[in-house]
Amino acid sequence: MIGVGFPDILWPVLVFLGVEKAEINPDSPLQKDVRFKSYPYSHSLVVSFIISCIVGLVIASFINPITGAVFVIASISHWFLDAVVHLKDLPITGFRNGRKVGLELWNRPRMTFVIEFIFYALVVLLVIPKAYILPLLVLGTAGHLLNASSVFGFTKSDPFKSIKPYAIFCIIGFVMFSLIANYVLENYSS
Numbered sequence: 627m628i629g630v631g632f633p634d635i636l637w638p639v640l641v642f643l644g645v646e647k648a649e650i651n652p653d654s655p656l657q658k659d660v661r662f663k664s665y666p667y668s669h670s671l672v673v674s675f676i677i678s679c680i681v682g683l684v685i686a687s688f689i690n691p692i693t694g695a696v697f698v699i700a701s702i703s704h705w706f707l708d709a710v711v712h713l714k715d716l717p718i719t720g721f722r723n724g725r726k727v728g729l730e731l732w733n734r735p736r737m738t739f740v741i742e743f744i745f746y747a748l749v750v751l752l753v754i755p756k757a758y759i760l761p762l763l764v765l766g767t768a769g770h771l772l773n774a775s776s777v778f779g780f781t782k783s784d785p786f787k788s789i790k791p792y793a794i795f796c797i798i799g800f801v802m803f804s805l806i807a808n809y810v811l812e813n814y815s816s
């Protein structure tokens with residue numbers, strides 16, 4: 627969880643410190659209307675990979691090499707999945723004026739909603755032990771529905787008036803989902 631989410635854990639911290647730049651559109655709650663102006667450290671293929679390798683090495687030396695390797699692979703997979711949904715704002719090298727990519731699935735709300743859920747459900751079905759599948763599908767469905775306004779736009783304005791509260795919410799959301807998933811795994815196997 628920490629590995630696949632690492633770029634999105636690093637991003638709010640760097641936005642908060644003013645190192646990376648993004649803006650929300652106060653008149654739209656849609657995810658596609660968040661402008662990711664500069665995020666080379668958390669979300670470029672090359673620089674993010676280097677950073678996750680450094681963190682992976684630390685994990686490898688403190689925990690074990692396999693955990694470190696899994697962290698790096700999970701972390702870099704984030705870029706490829708983000709490349710499917712993001713508008714053309716994902717940097718490849720992370721250097722100034724470098725090429726940016728994105729297949730722009732966020733421009734198709736219904737498809738985004740369906741494909742993201744199918745992807746989550748498929749991963750759960752393929753990699754999670756049988757006993758935990760049902761509770762994690764329920765949790766994922768709840769999380770997906772809670773996030774639906776960022777795809778369909780149920781409100782006329784963004785509930786966050788600036789990027790910093792949005793960044794804090796991102797971290798809290800991710801940590802909450804991880805903690806609840808962990809709780810479910812420990813208590814609700816069927």
Ligand SMILES: [Zn+2]
Binds near residue numbers: 633708
């Ligand atoms: Zn991301």
